[in-house]
Amino acid sequence: xxxxxxxxxxDGKFNPTSLxxxxxxxQVSAETQGRLAGVVIGKGVSGIADELAKIKLDExxxxxxNLLEAYTTDGYxxxxxxxxxxxxxxxxxxxxxYQVRDFAPKLAASLGKGMIGDCVGYRNENGxxxxxxxxxxxxxxxxxxxWAMGRGLRRYKPEHFAAINWRGARRRxx
Amino acid sequence: xxxxxxxxxxPAKDAxxxxxxxxxxxxxxxxxxEMNEPDSFALEEALRLKEKHGGEVVVISMGPERVKQTxxxxxxxxxxxxxxxxxxxxxxxxxLSAARSLAAxxxxxxxxxxxxxxxxxxxxxxxxxxxxxxLLDLPHATLIMQIEVTGGRMKLKRELEAGWFQWVESPxxxxxxxxxxxxxxxxxxxxxxxxxxxxxxxxIARESLGVTSEATQRIERIYVPQKTKKTEFISGTAKEAAxxxxxxxxxxARVL
Numbered sequence: 001x002x003x004x005x006x007x008x009x010x011d012g013k014f015n016p017t018s019l020x021x022x023x024x025x026x027q028v029s030a031e032t033q034g035r036l037a038g039v040v041i042g043k044g045v046s047g048i049a050d051e052l053a054k055i056k057l058d059e060x061x062x063x064x065x066n067l068l069e070a071y072t073t074d075g076y077x078x079x080x081x082x083x084x085x086x087x088x089x090x091x092x093x094x095x096x097x098y099q100v101r102d103f104a105p106k107l108a109a110s111l112g113k114g115m116i117g118d119c120v121g122y123r124n125e126n127g128x129x130x131x132x133x134x135x136x137x138x139x140x141x142x143x144x145x146x147w148a149m150g151r152g153l154r155r156y157k158p159e160h161f162a163a164i165n166w167r168g169a170r171r172r173x174x
Numbered sequence: 175x176x177x178x179x180x181x182x183x184x185p186a187k188d189a190x191x192x193x194x195x196x197x198x199x200x201x202x203x204x205x206x207x208e209m210n211e212p213d214s215f216a217l218e219e220a221l222r223l224k225e226k227h228g229g230e231v232v233v234i235s236m237g238p239e240r241v242k243q244t245x246x247x248x249x250x251x252x253x254x255x256x257x258x259x260x261x262x263x264x265x266x267x268x269x270l271s272a273a274r275s276l277a278a279x280x281x282x283x284x285x286x287x288x289x290x291x292x293x294x295x296x297x298x299x300x301x302x303x304x305x306x307x308x309l310l311d312l313p314h315a316t317l318i319m320q321i322e323v324t325g326g327r328m329k330l331k332r333e334l335e336a337g338w339f340q341w342v343e344s345p346x347x348x349x350x351x352x353x354x355x356x357x358x359x360x361x362x363x364x365x366x367x368x369x370x371x372x373x374x375x376x377x378i379a380r381e382s383l384g385v386t387s388e389a390t391q392r393i394e395r396i397y398v399p400q401k402t403k404k405t406e407f408i409s410g411t412a413k414e415a416a417x418x419x420x421x422x423x424x425x426x427a428r429v430l
Contacts, residue, residue: 073314098334102316105269105304114268114390117300135396136200136296139191143395 001032001129004061004089006039006080008097009048017095024122025093026056031124034090037061039083041076043069061087073103080107091129116144175229175323175346178285179220179253180276180306181213183237183244184296197395199265209244212291216352218359219321220289221252227323230254232283236276237264242375249370250362256373257283261380265296268391273305278383281310288349292317303351314349315342319356 005025007018022038029036037059040049049062063079080103084092094100096118108115121132123143135142185191185205192201209217220231233248235241236259245256259279264272280288288310293300307314319339320331323346332340333353362370408415408422423429 098317101300102304105301106308106314108301109270109273109305109308112270112390114270115301116391118298130394133298134399135298135393136185136191137187137298139398140193140200140396141399142393142397144391144393 001028001034001090002037002088003029003034003091003093004037004039004084004087005057005093006041006095006100007052008095008099009040009042009045012045012048014048014051015095015097017097021093021095022052022055022057028091028093028122028124028129032127032129035059037087037089039063039080039087041068041079059087071099073106076103077107077110081110084111175223175227175287176283176285177220177223177229177231177287177289178280178283179213179217179231179233179248180288180290180302181217181233181235181244181248182210182291182294182296183207183235183241184210184294187211187295193396193398197397198393199396207240207244209247210291210294210296212293212295212352212354214291214359215354215356216289216291217248217251217253218357219318219352220287221360222357223287223321223323224252229286232257232285234259234276234279236261236272236380238262245375246370247362249373249375250366251360252366254373256375258375258377259380259383260377264380266393268389269297269299269301269305270390271385271387273302273309274385274387275380275383276302277306277309278385279378280306284347286347288312288347290349290351292351292354300351303349307349310349312347312349313344314351315344316351317353318350319353321350 003025005021007022008015009018025036036057038052038057039061040052041063043064043066045064046062049060053060061083063083065079067075068079094104104115116131116133118133119131120134123130123132130143132141132143184207185200186208189205192204194201217233224231231253232255233245233253234257235245238261242258245258249256257279259275288306290303290306304314304316315330315332317333318330319333322329326346328344328346328348330342330344330350332342334340408418410418
């Protein structure tokens with residue numbers, strides 16, 4: 001399963017949840033023998049793209065434009081749609097941030113795909129990925145599966161993946 | 175201004191939850207229902223905008239027959255009319271299919287503004303507002319804390335992480351998802367309750383909207399999370415440890 005992780009940066013630094021999404025991406029792509037790619041989006045961010053290239057992944061996409069300097073839903077959705085059309089991932093992972101909440105559903109809808117948000121983990125059931133998220137305000141957990149041609153977006157909630165993967169990611173990040 | 179407020183009926187917050195047979199939903203027979211609290215903030219904001227700028231507030235809700243009760247509650251608070259998109263199996267709909275159905279009904283109304291709550295207390299997908307904007311081809315903004323309307327444009331205050339806010343400008347028509355706590359929600363008055371009896375609730379069967387898309391995701395199983403115990407030692411000087419503890423209580427345990 002080829003995984004694309006959309007990262008978020010502010011002032012030249014990745015936010016921690018982006019690193020968790022990357023850790024999740026490393027795990028999923030390794031388990032499913034797929035490729036892992038990361039996207040950096042903004043203006044003047046080639047430095048961070050270089051940072052991204054140092055961790056264990058196969059490809060880094062850089063989406064740069066004057067109009068991407070400040071976040072706008074339309075700008076980000078348009079730019080990311082183009083990256084996705086070229087990268088053709090099977091699975092897209094996004095970090096859990098207010099900004100991602102703002103554009104990710106729109107991006108998913110434009111691709112005609114479902115988005116499973118606030119994932120706190122996943123299980124690999126013989127190649128079928130089942131994503132776990134909370135429901136009823138955390139009183140229950142729910143297993144969700146998206147089978148729309150395999151291309152789905154998942155948004156990972158912070159902290160939860162850190163516990164499972166952070167150490168693994170940190171080793172590779174060095 | 176014609177404002178359309180999306181309100182969802184959800185199991186009451188303190189309702190005891192039992193998982194239904196098959197495990198894909200809860201047992202509804204045991205549960206009382208109420209208006210989704212985040213949507214009640216959106217409805218209140220809609221009513222305040224109407225009071226300030228004139229116009230009409232229309233509420234829309236999807237689900238089985240019982241959601242008419244939540245629509246009536248909205249009418250009693252001051253909404254002018256309601257639309258019930260009838261569907262017995264609403265709980266099983268994935269976010270995109272649900273939004274497609276709502277969008278089909280909303281498009282006929284051509285509203286100036288569509289308001290939704292941040293997310294629902296049951297599914298908690300948090301996508302409906304943004305999906306509606308995509309499907310209706312309208313601009314949107316999320317986590318709105320303040321709305322100012324002048325002419326055909328809006329100035330909006332959005333909440334960001336870590337206590338930051340952002341002001342954005344947007345044209346009308348648009349879709350906004352409202353942050354909880356933006357206002358103080360009103361109670362329905364007796365006069366409002368009486369007036370609600372005369373207000374119209376139009377019922378549309380979801381199938382009749384002609385939305386026949388395939389589901390894009392499915393909840394396979396709902397279960398109560400397993401409890402585990404873990405002890406973690408926080409290192410450092412007393413001051414450092416206190417700082418780390420506050421971080422954990424705030425961001426991990428989320429009790430602060």
